[in-house]
Amino acid sequence: MTKKMHKTPLLDELESGPWPSFVTGLKRLAKDNDMMVDLMGQLETSYQNRKGYWKGGTVGVFGYGGGVIPRFSELKDAEGNHLYPDAAEFHTLRIQPPAGMHYTSDLLRKLCDVWEKHGSGLIALHGQSGDIMFQGISTANVQPAFDEFNEMGFDMGGAGPALRTSMSCVGAARCEMSNYDEAKALRTIINANLDDMHRPALPYKFKFKFSGCGNDCVNSIQRSDMAVIGTWRDSIRVNEARAKEYMAQHGMEKLVNDVISRCPSKALSLKNTASVSKAEGISSVAVTDTQSLQIENHNCVRCMHCLNVMQGALLPGVDKGATVLVGGKSVLKIGATMGTVVVPFMKLDTEEDFEELGSLAREIMDFFADNALEHERTGEMIDRIGIVNFLEGIGREVDSNMILEPRSNPYVRTDGWDEEVERVRSLKKKAVG
Numbered sequence: 001m002t003k004k005m006h007k008t009p010l011l012d013e014l015e016s017g018p019w020p021s022f023v024t025g026l027k028r029l030a031k032d033n034d035m036m037v038d039l040m041g042q043l044e045t046s047y048q049n050r051k052g053y054w055k056g057g058t059v060g061v062f063g064y065g066g067g068v069i070p071r072f073s074e075l076k077d078a079e080g081n082h083l084y085p086d087a088a089e090f091h092t093l094r095i096q097p098p099a100g101m102h103y104t105s106d107l108l109r110k111l112c113d114v115w116e117k118h119g120s121g122l123i124a125l126h127g128q129s130g131d132i133m134f135q136g137i138s139t140a141n142v143q144p145a146f147d148e149f150n151e152m153g154f155d156m157g158g159a160g161p162a163l164r165t166s167m168s169c170v171g172a173a174r175c176e177m178s179n180y181d182e183a184k185a186l187r188t189i190i191n192a193n194l195d196d197m198h199r200p201a202l203p204y205k206f207k208f209k210f211s212g213c214g215n216d217c218v219n220s221i222q223r224s225d226m227a228v229i230g231t232w233r234d235s236i237r238v239n240e241a242r243a244k245e246y247m248a249q250h251g252m253e254k255l256v257n258d259v260i261s262r263c264p265s266k267a268l269s270l271k272n273t274a275s276v277s278k279a280e281g282i283s284s285v286a287v288t289d290t291q292s293l294q295i296e297n298h299n300c301v302r303c304m305h306c307l308n309v310m311q312g313a314l315l316p317g318v319d320k321g322a323t324v325l326v327g328g329k330s331v332l333k334i335g336a337t338m339g340t341v342v343v344p345f346m347k348l349d350t351e352e353d354f355e356e357l358g359s360l361a362r363e364i365m366d367f368f369a370d371n372a373l374e375h376e377r378t379g380e381m382i383d384r385i386g387i388v389n390f391l392e393g394i395g396r397e398v399d400s401n402m403i404l405e406p407r408s409n410p411y412v413r414t415d416g417w418d419e420e421v422e423r424v425r426s427l428k429k430k431a432v433g
Contacts, residue, residue, distance in 0.1 A: 099184075212230040227328055
């Protein structure tokens with residue numbers, strides 16, 4: 001029988017609104033778990049006093065230097081006794097998920113059983129770096145819980161100044177937008193660098209994320225030090241039958257307003273079928289008997305909007321690969337940053353391709369380890385030392401396709417290029433004459 005619930009008037013208020021509340025979940029767990037009863041008591045006290053009462057410490061499992069987030073309560077009475085003893089220790093275990101977040105219902109039940117046996121029963125799927133966050137466990141139960149997870153095939157995730165657990169989208173397993181094998185890329189890189197995850201030795205945390213296309217379902221460009229985003233370098237594929245289905249269902253007004261006018265680079269236009277360009281790099285799909293949607297692929301930035309809206313009518317090209325960006329992160333020293341392109345296109349078909357990706361990842365991590373300041377992310381390091389020094393350090397040549405944000409190029413001056421082209425043409429004409 002569990003202990004009596006504490007009075008929680010402020011937490012109760014969070015259940016009064018129209019939206020589901022986390023408090024309802026905590027109360028449900030508290031019916032069978034004293035740790036959750038005292039957790040709610042401490043949380044109510046924090047709300048009353050507007051102060052947090054958790055402090056860190058050192059908790060781990062044998063053979064690992066990270067992966068457990070220690071959390072000890074500072075709420076004590078005048079004699080030094082914990083006010084909420086069953087929540088005096090409320091640590092979090094970070095466990096690596098399957099690539100692409102593939103689970104069976106049986107496996108999820110087993111994970112829940114282990115956590116109900118050893119911990120609070122509170123689980124978050126998933127943390128920003130992809131971890132399964134098993135929240136709420138005493139120091140004494142940390143090792144037994146991990147041992148059971150490990151027997152099921154799971155390993156400890158990253159924490160502290162280390163390589164963090166990675167994420168990949170479901171990608172090639174279930175999505176037609178996928179441009180490479182995201183799960184294989186994740187496992188190739190993470191498995192080769194597990195020592196940097198389990199034994200923290202970096203200046204600060206380092207994250208990889210793998211998205212199969214520009215939809216970036218795992219938020220890699222904004223939240224990872226090295227983002228691998230699927231793309232293609234030929235023309236968008238078209239399916240006229242599906243395009244006409246779209247038109248029959250939605251009509252011309254929706255095509256113009258929701259597809260053509262929303263293209264960020266103005267690569268889409270509506271043409272009379274007879275006047276559609278046949279030039280290289282131009283795709284077209286008939287949407288009515290007389291009109292076609294023309295796609296200027298050389299202006300396309302692979303934002304995925306038209307492919308998402310006209311599902312099945314437009315698809316990624318066949319020359320697929322990935323773009324690699326470095327330096328994304330949330331707010332820290334210089335604010336939130338998005339990744340900068342360092343490899344505009346990389347094929348990811350063969351084992352050699354994945355080995356090259358792994359080598360690039362190792363070069364970037366080594367440079368980060370040698371050159372970053374303490375508590376500095378990769379993007380902040382690049383901002384401090386300059387992109388040219390970074391590229392030189394990882395052995396990459398400057399490329400005009402290396403961009404910081406769409407439709408801009410901070411590394412190569414393009415003013416005067418048109419005049420130079422005309423000058424060269426005139427010289428050639430004179431030489432021929």
